[in-house]
Amino acid sequence: MDLFELTRRLIDIESITGNEKEAGEFLFTHLAELAGRHQGQAERMEVEPSRFNVFAHWGNPAVTLSTHIDTVPPHIPSREDEDRIWGRGACDAKGILASMVCAAAELLEEGVRDFGLLFVVGEEKNSAGAREAARRPRGSRFLINGEPSGNQLALGSKGALRYEIAARGKMAHSAYPELGESAIDKLLDVLQDLRAMQQPVDPLLGPGTLNIGTVSGGRASNVVPDRASAEVMIRLVGDPEPVRRAVIRTVAGRAEAQEVLCIPAVRLDSLPGIPTTVVAYTSDIPAFGGVWGKPFLLGPGSIHVAHTLEEHAPKRQLAEAVQIYKGMVKQLLAT
Numbered sequence: 001m002d003l004f005e006l007t008r009r010l011i012d013i014e015s016i017t018g019n020e021k022e023a024g025e026f027l028f029t030h031l032a033e034l035a036g037r038h039q040g041q042a043e044r045m046e047v048e049p050s051r052f053n054v055f056a057h058w059g060n061p062a063v064t065l066s067t068h069i070d071t072v073p074p075h076i077p078s079r080e081d082e083d084r085i086w087g088r089g090a091c092d093a094k095g096i097l098a099s100m101v102c103a104a105a106e107l108l109e110e111g112v113r114d115f116g117l118l119f120v121v122g123e124e125k126n127s128a129g130a131r132e133a134a135r136r137p138r139g140s141r142f143l144i145n146g147e148p149s150g151n152q153l154a155l156g157s158k159g160a161l162r163y164e165i166a167a168r169g170k171m172a173h174s175a176y177p178e179l180g181e182s183a184i185d186k187l188l189d190v191l192q193d194l195r196a197m198q199q200p201v202d203p204l205l206g207p208g209t210l211n212i213g214t215v216s217g218g219r220a221s222n223v224v225p226d227r228a229s230a231e232v233m234i235r236l237v238g239d240p241e242p243v244r245r246a247v248i249r250t251v252a253g254r255a256e257a258q259e260v261l262c263i264p265a266v267r268l269d270s271l272p273g274i275p276t277t278v279v280a281y282t283s284d285i286p287a288f289g290g291v292w293g294k295p296f297l298l299g300p301g302s303i304h305v306a307h308t309l310e311e312h313a314p315k316r317q318l319a320e321a322v323q324i325y326k327g328m329v330k331q332l333l334a335t
Contacts, residue, residue: 003102003318004085006030010094011078011087017070020121021050024069027119030101031056038108047132053120058108061116061138063332064292065100065325067093067146067299068123068130068284072307086312091301093123095313096146096321099300103325115329116140118292120284126261127287137291142332144325145285148301151317151324152277156204157297159236159265160282161243164229165190167217167255172224180224184217187228190255191215194232197246202237204278205265209235235280236265263287268297271331274324279303298324 001009015023024044031054032042040058047053054069071089078087085095097119104117116138120129147154167187172180191212199208210232217228234243240262251257263282270276281303285295300317 003098003322004080004315006101007085007090007095007098007313007318008078008080008087010098011085011089014075015070015089016073016075017122017125018051020069024052024054024121027054027069031117034101034105034108045133045136047121047129051121051128053118053129053133055116055118055138057116057138059113059115061114061140063115063142063144063329064118064140065104065115065144065146065329066118066120066284066292067096067100068121069097069119070121070124072124076309076311083316084312084314085318086310088311090311091148091299091313092303092306092311093146093148093299095301095318096148096299099318099321100146100325103322103329106322107326107329112330112333114333123284127263127284130284130287134287134289134291140293142293142335143285143288143295144328145283145295145297146299147279147281147283147297148299148303148306149277149279149297150302151298151300151320152275153270154268154279154297155270155276156267157265157279157281157283157285158205158208159240159286160261160263161234161236161240161259162261163232163234163247164258164260165232165251165255166229166258167227169224169226169228171219171226174222174224177224180226182224183228184225186254187215187217187230190251191230191232193250194247197250199234200238200242202265204267205237206278206280208237208243209280236263238265240264266295268295271296271328274298274328296328298328
């Protein structure tokens with residue numbers, strides 16, 4: 001399969017987080033064939049029942065190309081026009097994955113070895129695949145992680161601090177609200193104060209941000225609600241402790257704040273000849289814990305269309321990424 005055919009084939013296999021098995025089996029078969037032709041090895045790295053990472057390597061993998069198999073919902077089948085490939089995962093991250101596979105195939109044809117491919121599950125939720133890989137390092141000294149960056153090397157990426165905010169109240173007939181206590185009113189007041197919190201600013205990463213992602217609660221329009229909850233994501237640009245304290249102080253006495261996830265902000269390095277940028281999203285890099293080597297972050301496509309109904313990747317950038325990944329592997333192997 002050529003680059004564009006492989007990208008579309010991957011997009012058309014639905015692999016929303018938790019349902020990566022079919023895509024993983026397809027990748028394992030594809031990489032096992034590539035490994036067989038070039039004296040390499042391919043394996044499934046179990047994460048939990050019916051979920052596994054796929055790892056292939058040739059020689060001693062000093063450099064590893066890695067991205068994630070899973071996508072956010074909903075599944076969107078592929079299509080293409082003259083300039084772009086569309087569909088869920090086109091840029092986040094199945095187009096990236098296809099570019100890495102094609103880069104590996106070309107490197108092997110050129111006689112280059114001592115690198116690997118690692119494709120993980122669960123990045124869009126909790127980095128389960130990367131965390132499992134961190135428990136099973138294979139000697140890699142450099143990790144090239146793929147996320148959409150317009151084929152520019154990211155000098156840094158923001159972290160993430162996610163909370164579930166829950167408010168409790170007392171049910172009553174809505175005609176007599178004074179007999180009850182509205183959990184939704186409590187939650188709305190808390191959320192408004194969270195939105196007003198002053199976020200830190202970093203010279204490289206810029207300001208921290210807060211997003212209220214989901215809100216739910218109540219039982220019926222004529223019932224004073226006894227429960228309400230929200231999911232909040234804060235993009236970190238530095239030490240999470242002051243932000244944690246601010247959240248607890250803001251919520252205290254009115255609701256409960258349960259921390260669900262904390263991913264630190266990261267600073268990354270550049271390589272000669274590759275343009276640089278700064279990104280606001282998180283990646284699997286912190287979950288790898290450094291045990292797969294010094295990390296770099298680069299991939300084709302724009303994060304601005306990821307997670308949208310218009311997700312796509314420019315064909316030109318996908319093809320460019322193949323050559324950029326090849327160049328990075330050669331440069332790092334020579335280090």
